[in-house]
Amino acid sequence: MSAGGGRLRYCVSNTVMSEEFTLKRTIRMHVIPRAASANLTFALVWALVLSAGLGLAACSSYGTDTGGNFVGANASGGLVAPDGSRGQLDPGNTMQAQYVSDIGGRPEYKIGASDVLKITVFQVDDLNRSVQVSGNGTITLPLIGQVTASGRTAQQVESDIAARLRARYLQSPQVTVFIDQYNSQKVTVGGAVKKPGVYPVKGSLTLLEAIATAEGMDNVADPSNVVVFRDQAGARYVGRFNVDQIRAGAMRDPLMQNGDVVMVDSSGAKTVLRDWSPALNALSTTATFVSVLK
Numbered sequence: 237m238s239a240g241g242g243r244l245r246y247c248v249s250n251t252v253m254s255e256e257f258t259l260k261r262t263i264r265m266h267v268i269p270r271a272a273s274a275n276l277t278f279a280l281v282w283a284l285v286l287s288a289g290l291g292l293a294a295c296s297s298y299g300t301d302t303g304g305n306f307v308g309a310n311a312s313g314g315l316v317a318p319d320g321s322r323g324q325l326d327p328g329n330t331m332q333a334q335y336v337s338d339i340g341g342r343p344e345y346k347i348g349a350s351d352v353l354k355i356t357v358f359q360v361d362d363l364n365r366s367v368q369v370s371g372n373g374t375i376t377l378p379l380i381g382q383v384t385a386s387g388r389t390a391q392q393v394e395s396d397i398a399a400r401l402r403a404r405y406l407q408s409p410q411v412t413v414f415i416d417q418y419n420s421q422k423v424t425v426g427g428a429v430k431k432p433g434v435y436p437v438k439g440s441l442t443l444l445e446a447i448a449t450a451e452g453m454d455n456v457a458d459p460s461n462v463v464v465f466r467d468q469a470g471a472r473y474v475g476r477f478n479v480d481q482i483r484a485g486a487m488r489d490p491l492m493q494n495g496d497v498v499m500v501d502s503s504g505a506k507t508v509l510r511d512w513s514p515a516l517n518a519l520s521t522t523a524t525f526v527s528v529l530k
Contacts, residue, residue: 305331305333305475306331306332306464306474306475307331307474307475331466331468331473333488333490333491334490334491335488335490335491336440336442336489336491337488342439343440343491344390344439345389345415345421345437345438345439345440346386346389347385347386347390347393347415347420348373348387348420348421348494349369349370349371349372349373349386349420350368350369350371350420351385351417351419351420352368352416352417353366353367353369353385353390353393353413353414353415353416354414354415354416355367355377355397355411355412355413355414356412356414357401357406357410357411358409358410358411358412360406360409363378363401369386372386373386374386377397379400379404380397380401383396383397383400384396386420390414390415391413393413394412397411397413398411415438418437419436421437421494422435422494422495423435423437423441423446423492423493423494423497423498424497424498425447425449425450425498425500426497426498426500427457427498427501428454428457428458429447429450429451429452429454429457429500430450430451430452430453433450435449435450437492437493440491441491442489442490442492443462443477443479443482443492444479444482444483444489446492446496446498447462447479447498447500453479456502456503457501457502457503458501458502458503459478459479459483459500460478460479460480460481461500461501462477462478462479462498462499462500462501463475463476463477463499463501464476464477464490464492464496465497465499466493466497468493477490
């Protein structure tokens, strides 16, 4: 603070890049006369309102409402996917989101390449082992050779192994196949979550469960704007979901698929409050007003 007894003034310039979830801030410090400080509280309030409005505008332009389903994204246009590619929504090309209630329960996990299976044959220790599914989707076991695993459930692989052993070697084999490592199916969770990353799909996974796997949303998340990118049959689809509505039962919780990318948007006002808290805490009791300019 200067010898003239002025107060600190923080000027924040916000540029919201809605399609890339980017909020750039430039902070400059100035000294202003003490007499002008009485109006600065109002400036702060209006700045937060403005920031919230900018955040909502960003959400609406990035996550166009898809009605809880997936809409095709053309290869050119303004929509930016997590991999940096751009696209434009194609309302004429839609794909229904899948829900547990529609398929009569959670689908069984289908084994894939790189998964690790633990195979146990009761009272035949020499046949017990852990094997990794090869790139061609098979495993190799003593006595019976190659067994197709990819695209099957653990129970289907059990039945196949037992049938082959029964045909030539054992009278009544009891085979257990346990999926020890889930490596073939993954989803990516990013944006305003506590632990962004790539996570395995173990059995079935819903949107809420995917976010929970990333330790939940952080304190600047906007639950009303969660975007899921999905590639299927050579085409890209985008779905927008409202997590608050899912939690309240007003919207169903969609099942995730291998390769899905979940992006949780952030609230502009919450982001501003978070980023300013160190500066606000650093102000002395005599420098209590903060102003914000666009």
